[in-house]
Amino acid sequence: MRPFQGLIAMMFVFLIFLSPMQVYAEDSLQTTDQTDQTEQSAEPPPDLPNAGAAILIDAKSGAVLVAKNETERLYPASITKIVTGIIALEQSDPADMVTVSKNARGEDGTRIYLAEGEQKPMLDLIEGMLINSGNDAATAIAEHIDGTKEQFAERMNDFVHKLGAWDTNFVNPSGLPDDNQYTTARDMAKIAQYAMQNEQFRQVVSTKSRPWVGQEWVSKLENHNKLLSSYEGAIGVKNGFTQAAGYTLVSAAERGDTELIGVILKGTTDAGVYKDMTKLLDYGFAHFTSTLYMDVDEKHTFATRDTGKQMEFISATPLWVTIKDGEIPVLAVDSNGTTYVQSSQVYTPSESVATLMPIVPLADQAEVQIASVTKTGTTNTGEQRAESSGWHMGVTITWSIMLVFMLMSGRIMYVRQRKRRFYKYK
Structure with missing residues (x-):
């Protein structure tokens, strides 16, 4: 045994x-x-039955509040004109006189009925494109700046790639269907966030209507973005539709110090995408707040998290953080200037994830380079x-x-x- x-x-x-x-x-x-x-037990984000892809961000901090298929490449349709518009405002003179070509006059899709040889100030064409979604205006703008739509498309791609929109590609300035013209909800949110920092752009995309006097068309430019009339605080930006893209919508709204940007791609119905966007914005305003942590040139001393040493930093731009209502943000800085913001978890339709907080760069007086941020919080990812x-x-x-x-x-x-x-x- x-x-x-x-x-x-x-x-x-x-x-x-x-x-x-x-x-x-x-x-x-x-x-x-x-x-x-x-x-x-926490309130989940809204159901979005009409959205193939969607995202909601805080315009000031860049924090992602809701996301659904946000990295899926889809057709943009006329929200493409957001890129054409901001480039035209930044890289040309709004007072430039633009001569309309035969090619622009005969452009497909939505038009403001420009005549061949007609001359219009650049700003008029920008308004005709962003307010009334004129494809002919978009082509006239592209040809004036770069000679051809194809050359202008290269400028568009360089522009958005500098913004970090690497899953976006353009071949025309208006959003007409093409297999090689695509974007993502995440990229469009970044692009809109940048464009809305331009005051003239904000003014144009928030305009509901204005008179138009053209050589062949005397009427009114009517903004196709229905949220401007139906949603409190709506200030832009652009909608679109093609058979290939479905319904697309980029919206911005502000209430108090909080400004939100929502993007919906591949919507199934016109009414549906506006309903879904309303749900997104309502959810954001109900649960999150933008807080100015450091104003421009404001100094603050941090005990750096990697060395424990006290260091003084000065903000190059206003430093905004997005927090869930009722919370106090906790900000930490590494000795090399990397900033971290800890807040509560943010919910997406797929799973609970830690809050993503892109923080603006800081620099101390010795011009130490400050990096951008991080993923913080402890959740069961x-x-x-x-x-x-x-x-x-x-x-x-x-x-x-x-x-x-x-x-x-x-x-x-x-x-x-x-x-x-x-x-x-x-």
């Missing part, structure tokens, strides 16, 4: 060794369940769930190997015992 006693003792040792592992695994599972219950799941799998594999080992050991000892008995009585 001694071999069997040894086997039993060995099994007992293994059980003692593994019991803490099993307890830890159970604790991890319990923690996960508790976290899931916490996530479920997919990575943590995978780690917990991996731990459970490790425990299962260990138990399986142990069981096989014990069975083999028992078999070997049984055979040896039989042999001893055989030779003993032989």
Whole structure:
């Protein structure tokens, strides 16, 4: 019986060794369940049945509040004109006289009925393009700046790539269908965020209507963005539609110090995308607030998180943070100037994730380069769930190997015992 006693003792040792592992695994599972219950107790973002892709950001901090398929490449339709408009305002003189070409006059799609050879100030064409969505105006602008639509498209791509919109490509200035003209909700939010910092751009896209006197068309420019008339605080920016793109909409609204930008791509109905956008904006205004943490040129001393040393920084631009209502933001800075903002978790339709806070650069008086930020907070993300799941799998594999080992050991000892008995009585 001694071999069997040894086997039993060995099994007992293994059980003692593994019991803490099993307890830890159970604790991890319990923690996960508790976290899931916490996530479920918070109000989820709105359902968006008419949106193939969507995003809602804070215009001042860039914080992402809601996202759905935000990196999926889709057709933009006429929201393309946001890029054409901001380039025209920044890289040409609004007083320039533009001569309309035959190519521009005969452009497909929505028009403001420009005549071949007609001359208009650049600002008039920008308004005709952004307010009334004139494709002919977009082509006239592109040809005036770069000679051809194709050359202007290269300028557009260089422009948006500098903004970090790497999943966007343009081949024309108006948004007419093309397989190589695409964007994402995330990229369009970045582009709109930048464009809305231009006061003249803001003024144009918030204009509901204005008189138009052209050579062939005397009427009014009517803004196609219905939110300007139906949503409190709406200040822009552009809508679009083609059969390939579906309904697209980029909207901006402000209430108090908070300004939000929403993007919807691949909408199924015109009324549906406005309904979904209203839900997005309502959710943002109801739960989040923009807070000015440091004004421009304001000095602040931080105990740097990597060295613990006290360092003074000065803000190059206003430093805004986005927080969930009722919370106080916690800001930390590394010695190299990287800023971190800790706030509560932000919900997306897929899972709960930590708040993403793009923070504006800071610089101290010695011109130390400050980087942009981070992902903070402690939530039960997919990575943590995978780690917990991996731990459970490790425990299962260990138990399986142990069981096989014990069975083999028992078999070997049984055979040896039989042999001893055989030779003993032989």
